[in-house]
Amino acid sequence: MYSMIKKTLYFGSPVYLSLERSQLHIQKREKNDLSEFNRPIEDIGILVLDHPQITITHGAIRALQENKAVVVSCNEKHLPHSLLLPLQGHSEQSKRFRVQLTASEPLKKRLWQQTIQAKIRNQRRVLDHLGQPSKRLRILERRVKSGDPENIEGQAAAYYWSVFLEDFLRDRYGSEPNGLLNYGYAILRSLVARSLISTGLHLSIGIHHKNKYNALCLADDIMEPLRPFIDLMVYDLYIEQDCPDFLSKEAKKSLLGLSQTDGIFKKHRRPLMVGLSQTTASLFQCYEGGRRKIIYPKLPMSA
Secondary structure: OOOOOOEEEEEOOOEEEEEEOOEEEEEEOEOOEOOEEEEEHHHEEEEEEOOOOEEEOHHHHHHHHHOOOEEEEEOOOOOEEEEEOOOOOOOOHHHHHHHHHOOOHHHHHHHHHHHHHHHHHHHHHHHHHHOOOOHHHHHHHHHOOOOOOOOHHHHHHHHHHHHHOOOOOOOOOOOOOHHHHHHHHHHHHHHHHHHHHHHOOOOOOOOOOOOOOOOOHHHHHHOHHHHHHHHHHHHHHHHHOOOOOOOOHHHHHHHHHHHHOEEEEOOEEEEHHHHHHHHHHHHHHHHHOOOOOOOOOEOOOOO
């Protein structure tokens, strides 16, 4: 039994958001648009706020949090820079925190091995889809050991980006389509964080990432195999749709549709927002000892 697909709402202009009869009441504040309408709170998965003149009431925030929605705030460069997440997302949260905290290092190393193998597998599927040579990634995937002590992840990434786009250098602060990738990864991070919270796991306790300044270590771990979903969306925007500006309305709309993008979860095709609950639940089951592998989605070959 899987939950319904939640919607992603994006606001890039002045608007007043409040709670009205258990619904999100939206009042536009543009010169030529003073319209008002409602959206059911329970249908919202992610709310993106991308304008300095947006106002949201505490009542609306509280209702969104009670329904496990993620509120994303964007900075002056229109990139997501903060997340508002509920403190409690599961009835057994304290128990699950304890299980997570007592996970052994050998277990976490095995889970990281699976994570990197799943990431390389999806990178290979991206290259296959683009008609680029991918044999080297297949070889590297088989070489990943527990904990990835040889940094096969880095070797795979170096090859992957070298053939992903001609003359492209993956650099967070580099030229396009790096901005498109950054935006997409930020949305992906929000989506994964939401699912982890709903499963009752603590975001700062990672299986590999351990930066003391990073409150979302676990989300950064679990999103790794899903990055290629964004890569393929960005390739389509940048090359096929000739949309080089990550600030364009078309680009944002496409990347915000990530939650409805399909992945293959154990041979079943499901939207990521639905299937990710299976991924994060399987992670907890690994912590608890009930299973040995995380259920990561594969890119559909017909993506």
